[in-house]
Amino acid sequence: MSFKSDEDHIGNTGEVQMDKSQARSMPSFDDSPDRFRSTHPDDRFSGASGVLFEQAMAQTRMAICLSDPHAEDLPIVFANRAFRQLTGYSEEEIIGNNCRFLQGPRTSQEPLEKIRRAIEEEDVVVVEVLNYRKDGTPFWNALHLGPIYDADGRLVYFFGSQWDVSDVRAAREEERIARVMARELSHRMKNMFSVISGIVNITGRTRGIRSEAAEINSRIQALGRAYETTLDDAAEGDIDMGDAIRAILSPYDDGDGRLNLRGDGTRAPFAGISVVGLLLHELAANATKHGAWSQEGGTVSVVWGSSADGNELQIDWLEQGGPPFEAAKIQDGTGTAIMERLVAGGGGSIEREWTDGGLLAKLRIGV
Amino acid sequence: MICDKYAIFLLDDEPLILMDLEFAAEDRDYQVFSASCVKKALDILEKHRDGIDTAVLDVTLQDGETCLPVARWLEKNGIPYVLHSGDLNRQNEKLRELSAPLIAKPASSDDVIKRAIGQIAT
Known part of the structure; x- marks a missing residue:
């Protein structure tokens, strides 16, 4: 396998590769916060806390996404690397879509109803929902969802963190x-x-x-x-x-x-x-x-x-x-x-x- | 008591346990009625409604039945009884409402009969 073809993989399956290089003491950060910032110039992760936030987002093993409540159909506007690893989807496949693409044939309506209600009432909710990866394999997702407000108290995002609790x-x-x-x-x-x-x-x-x-x-x-x-x-x-x-x-x-x-x-x-x-x-x-x-x-x-x-x-x-x-x-x-x-x-x-x-x-x- | 000989009703879906209890009751010279399912139990009880002094009920019966309908019938008719069960944990809410004493299986059949007779108001 040539070095070149390895490079080509970076994006979707290349995530694993990045972990390996990390193990070789080469710091490797998820650059999705950068891309998010470039497309959302109004939302700056500024100052020391902003930097910490970015690094935390990039490094955490907790899958995290943000959705825009002001856009049509509540699309995901940010998904960190852990989210992409968990679901198997690439950033292009995730950004701009409502997170329902994770649902599948055996996903039950009950947790979805709770999610809908929480979004409507700008409430925090934790549910376990059966989701599907890109390759079709199901996993139990402990989804934490809640509203994020700006300094003036206006709703800016819905925050979602996902955790695979299939084993649990x-x-x-x-x-x-x-x-x-x-x-x-x-x-x-x-x-x-x-x-x-x-x-x-x-x-x-x-x-x-x-x-x-x-x-x-x-x-x-x-x-x-x-x-x-x-x-x-x-x-x-x-x-x-x-x-x-x-x-x-x-x-x-x-x-x-x-x-x-x-x-x-x-x-x-x-x-x-x-x-x-x-x-x-x-x-x-x-x-x-x-x-x-x-x-x-x-x-x-x-x-x-x-x-x-x-x-x-x-x-x-x-x-x-x-x-x-x-x-x-x-x-x-x-x-x-x-x-x-x-x-x-x-x-x-x-x-x-x-x-x-x-x-x-x-x-x-x-x- | 009209006669000095007690009549006891026994319900158990396991024939050997039922027979053992029957023998223990006969040893004490009691009159014995027995059944192994709810329907037969209620038939016998209806028929001998005034002739039964006390009862021993196995809680979990075959085909998902429990002794609950029989226990209710006995309560309605003022006949005392004891529960005889190996299934102490899984009793549902309705069975928990029953106030009769519970004897854990395995127990000596003679003790079970004695406890049942002990329930008769003197």
Whole structure:
């Protein structure tokens, strides 16, 4: 490619070239303000602020145009380089035309109506409108439009700044879809837990093992509650432990002070939730059978947070006001075995101490 | 109460959940009426209008239906009910107006029945 042919390109696609030369430390300014000035001798960007304005116009990546409200059909009289880059049109194709040439088949009427009203009332408006480049590709344009007055308060121009927000809109849309999906998934999963529960109950009844079925079911339901919160903020990737713990223990909370929950806003990754759900359920079931909740006035306090280095989720379970400790009753339960297996599998630990008041269990789970 | 045996109406579009609730109610020796869609629900309720003491309503039903028409019918006829739903977030404005207690799925079917019976004014 010869040097000459490069020069020939300057105008439309040559813009990119100018950026490159800029990178080679050759200052390169958009000269459209110059041309504007030469055709509008009355409007001078004079003085120091004028120079600043010119340079800002030339260098900003914000697409900017001015339209003349006193000429027929509100033609664009100035468009900076960013405007030409955004739209793909050359200056000759832009100047003198109403900016509606950016509209296309899928441009909706609603934002256009807002623009019309703003122009009529000399008002400021910001709308998102679907525009089309010269090559026909659509883009979402966040258009800011407003009147510009001269020193005597007369309307001289309409100012328009354009910003391509296609990516922002796509991200917003993706987020919205993700949220809808998460909710739908959450609903279906809760329903699925319910169906599983039904199957277990019905099987237990037909096989004559109803109490076993009930025990299995209480575990399934604890798990279901633990997942309930996770799915509601599934888009986040991790979950608020407080929400999960509250949901898991909600059936045990009579709102009368027998369950006290205290924690910081610790968030933990999704993966640990089934362990936490089942562990808390086992502790609660044991407390109901043998511990603090087996008698009037017994309470359980659950305190959670993360370790100083943030690598460990810590949950303390403290029973108070329970019956005297009877080792035999607690040690042999299958629940205890399940707890230890679960925690060990997750690389965590559970320490249990019995005091006169009841059990203190310290769960430590790596996150 | 004319008789000492409660009659409970159950609405759920998932047959296994419905059956589980039916069993739980029968275990307590209650009389059970059940339906899986709004139309059938209203038919049964009209027919047994004076014989039903309380109800359990699944909120989101098949084919885009919700329990709303059934809930309104029960309210009009002074019959208490509980909502039983896995869909806690997506309830629209109209469902939010319903003042009945909401039981989150999954819940023990026995607890659901107990809560429904608990709504009956004594």
